Amino acid sequence: DIQMTQSPASLSASLGETVTIECLASEDIYSNLAWYQQKPGKSPQLLIYDATSLQDGVPSRFSGSESGTQYSLEINSLQSEDAATYFCQQHHDYPWTFGGGTKLELK
Amino acid sequence: EVQLVESGGGLVQPGRSMKFSCAASGFTFSNYGMAWVRQAPTKGLEWVATISYDGSSTYYRDSVKGRFTMSRDNAKSTLYLQMNSLRSEDTATYYCTREVGVLDYWGQGVMVTVSS
Numbered sequence: 001d002i003q004m005t006q007s008p009a010s011l012s013a014s015l016g017e018t019v020t021i022e023c024l025a026s027e028d029i030y031s032n033l034a035w036y037q038q039k040p041g042k043s044p045q046l047l048i049y050d051a052t053s054l055q056d057g058v059p060s061r062f063s064g065s066e067s068g069t070q071y072s073l074e075i076n077s078l079q080s081e082d083a084a085t086y087f088c089q090q091h092h093d094y095p096w097t098f099g100g101g102t103k104l105e106l107k
Numbered sequence: 108e109v110q111l112v113e114s115g116g117g118l119v120q121p122g123r124s125m126k127f128s129c130a131a132s133g134f135t136f137s138n139y140g141m142a143w144v145r146q147a148p149t150k151g152l153e154w155v156a157t158i159s160y161d162g163s164s165t166y167y168r169d170s171v172k173g174r175f176t177m178s179r180d181n182a183k184s185t186l187y188l189q190m191n192s193l194r195s196e197d198t199a200t201y202y203c204t205r206e207v208g209v210l211d212y213w214g215q216g217v218m219v220t221v222s223s
Contacts, residue, residue, distance in 0.1 A: 032208065034209040034210070036152075036210075043202055043213040043214065043215055043216055044152065044202075044210075044213055045213070046209055046210065046211050046212075049208070049209040049211075050209075055211070087151065087152055089152070089154075089209070089210070091208045091209055094154075094157070094166045095154055095166075095168045095169070096142075096154035096157075097154070098151055098152040098153065098154070099151075100151050101151045101152075
């Protein structure tokens with residue numbers, strides 16, 4: 001199975017700041033990576049697909065990038081509604097696997 | 108508007124069975140693969156199974172192979188998950204998702220608790 005190592009597990013940031021969350025794949029997943037946002041008590045929502053493409057309706061302050069097997073989610077100009085847990089997911093090979101999640105708290 | 112509405116779930120004893128369903132609307136159900144993803148309490152996300160658009164192919168994670176069966180009825184735009192020989196580690200919220208490689212729409216989830 002492809003392992004997705006996500007970091008950090010949690011972070012705290014202030015409104016207006018920029019944060020970066022990373023996922024390291026255990027092997028090449030050829031940009032087949034998605035990012036999801038999950039707010040407490042809610043279902044996950046797709047933010048980014050194919051590593052860098054923004055899902056329709058997602059604010060442009062969210063962006064994805066990649067470097068080899070390292071994938072990153074950047075959130076610019078943090079807003080209060082961005083407080084959530086974020087997950088990466090590879091969809092290169094079954095079983096689809098997720099990162100452990102990053103809980104983002106706003107100061 | 109795409110909607111996925113799960114039903115079923117609840118408390119079940121270890122070793123017993125449970126089946127729940129997911130009613131889809133707002134898109135042409137028969138054109139899309141579908142998946143189940145689960146999340147144990149306070150834990151991360153875990154893919155469970157995928158079914159192709161026409162039901163001809165299914166894929167399961169190893170821990171549920173031989174115990175869980177995913178199926179679909181395209182005439183009713185409904186997805187199913189039959190779970191047999193349930194274990195305590197199957198306790199989770201189960202989400203119905205539309206799969207296009209990525210999981211672009213999610214249902215609200217249905218909770219399954221396996222406990223005696």
